[in-house]
Amino acid sequence: MLLTISTTARPATDLGFLLHKHPDKVQRFGQSFGEATVFYPEAGEQRCTAALLLDIDPVALARSRGKGSPDFSLSQYVNDRPYAASSLLAVALADVFRTARAGRCASRQELADTPLPLEIRLPALPCRGGPELAERLFAPLGWRVEAQPVLLDEGFPEWGESRYVRLALSGTVRLADALNHLYVLLPVLDDGKHYWIASDEIDKLIRAGGGWLRDHPERTMITRRYLGRRWAMARTALARLAELGDEPEERLAPAVSEEAAAEETAADEAAAAEAEAHAEAAEPETAEAEAAASEGAGVGKRKSLNLQRRIAVLETLEELGATSVIDLGCGQGELVGALLARPRFARVAGMDVSSMALTIAARKLKLDRMPDSKRDRLTLFQGALTYTDKRLSGYDAAVLMEVVEHVDPPRLAALEQVVFGHARPGHVLVTTPNIEYNVRYDFLTGLRHPDHRFEWTRAEFEAWAARVAGRYGYRVSVKPVGEPDPDLGPPTQMGVFVRD
Template structure:
């Protein structure tokens, strides 16, 4: 099975840096079920193509399949797995391009963070539902989708089409995002996995789906098919996606007995309540993400001035569009900025909100954030929310010791948050009180903890 990735971003050979595979070398990587080869059919300054060829050994595959075997013995050896893209290719993708999927490239960090013109081709892809289904899954992610059905036999067109398509995706997308989307959607299109599902599959899905899956219009179908309709795992994954900052308001509705209000909604309501209680009229959302809180602030006329900031240009653009639709003189705009650097744009607000932000900051840089927010900007009110690590044991599918989100640098217990917030308040002349957000478990506390700083 074959996957090619092509770019025309000059110099195109920088694709080798992003994939951590040199264009002048052909490399091979042993897998449990065969061998993956990486090579470059073309590599010059104007156009560069990286090919991942997976050579599957049917005998070796049978030995690693465990319980997931076909119901007839010959089918274990005679099947489409050596030829058609599937979860086998997704697994090889994760192994061969692991660092690229994380968006890391020390040699070209700016390039790794930027969208690139890409063309991705899969000559034989199982796609139950045909070209229309491939369109539904990839088009919302910004891809132009060309999916051509493969006939059962070109010499006998009356036999109709097979369940395979030749898929070509073109678009301007960050390479790491493209790889993670393929990792999730290849087995979803095939509706099959070659390995037994374990609880850590939820963690893999959340990690690979970061930044795109929560807001995908087909998210529930994607989650169900990726997790093979395992009810417990599906419930856990949809719940965690609903708590993501980029999830739409209706992101969690997987089963009839699910709670009607998500944790993300609980957080927004709690923040709004505290801002009203402190009579804040101008509010700056620091780390605003795609602007869910901004939209709610602008919908409430009690807030006469609303602004936002985020380090991600993509989030800033989405937030601008979302908040801009509400418009009006109360909207002061959204700008790109890092919380570790003082900025005059942070000044002049009654209140600042850091909703699920501090846990994304490397601990050595937290001191800089504290100085920028509490020392330099110094609003009258600061609202901080962050996960309660003790509550993690209540999340089905979250491995012991794992963090709720792949980008979290840490998660505090209630005692750790109280110690941090007490120290920050004392050092900068604030008082702080703590609020539990979400269902308050008598043993492990609420899922989110909030500190309301006032001076």
């Protein structure tokens, strides 16, 4: 990861005083996940540039993640963290430029208090929301923003844009403010952190953003994302921000739909369960991360969409008369547990690509203490939906609940062949988000989850379902899940496939 900070304030080498890093030296700072190096590619009277280079050691990163890390098992070694600016860079920046972030400079305090012409560049920045979001976050702080989207592959431009941007900021800003803007907004743009978010993150946010966040037009979204979409923590942070000025707290609170509020409640419940799981195991991929899709928040009285979806699947399975069910992409076992609670389902299986998710599922299901009568009904195993596997066959029904949207579109054909062509259960239930409904989630930018490869409109889902049904000898009907919007349809759609 690379971050450069340049100034043309003369003498430009005064940047070294402010950063407390001499332009003639290369300085290295050990981090638990690698090494940060500060050096100056140019240091003249008219222009000076300081560079922070963060070299990530993926093995050290995996070993240093403690009980609270949100990264799931596959991302321990294979991910974008060594290359793209994220919370890792924010943590290194906070450590290496600690005094500069505080706005202190014993020898040149008047310089530290003075806005300077600055240029900041980040060649690879994850930005869930695209260049427009970068503009919305940095422009109100006085920055001129140039955010260029990065193609997935320059050799294949038809593949479209990635979730990364090349970011260049320029403006006349106090250096301490510039560093604090980056410290807060880098993980906000990435929409994730590499460590578990505890209550002390509120204090960090207030310290870094107290001087500018209260008046930012996107303060609610910034607060929510920085705190990992934990609404209880976000409310506390927003209240504390309100106390910093005269603005009433109610004006800082977001207005949201009850549906969005219910989704947030589910997200907080999932977070609590995941935190408990960290006592014995590292964090797996969240099975129902969609519950955090909305940037709005509150405490709703309706059932969460997560729960409504599970109930709809269970009721449909009972209507179909299924007695043996396999949950494909079972995650941490929420649906598997609900199936086991109903004796009519004599055989229940859960398959997931993540071994760590299956470990957490076994723990949540209390597999080691499960009565033999129930344990004999259950099978958990690791597998991938894009490869034929004889263990997938022999069930009355298969469920893919919020799974297909995590598969790259070119690989959907393989999934279709495996499930509908090879396993060929009597019934297949597929649920997936309705992208048209996303506008009902306040502040949501992009898709509902950063791992979603796509999301379908109602027409696109119906067309896909009809094509698959026709090709593999099934009949299909599409049912709404969640309260439908009269114009946008339901938040989730479910295809019910019945083999001819």
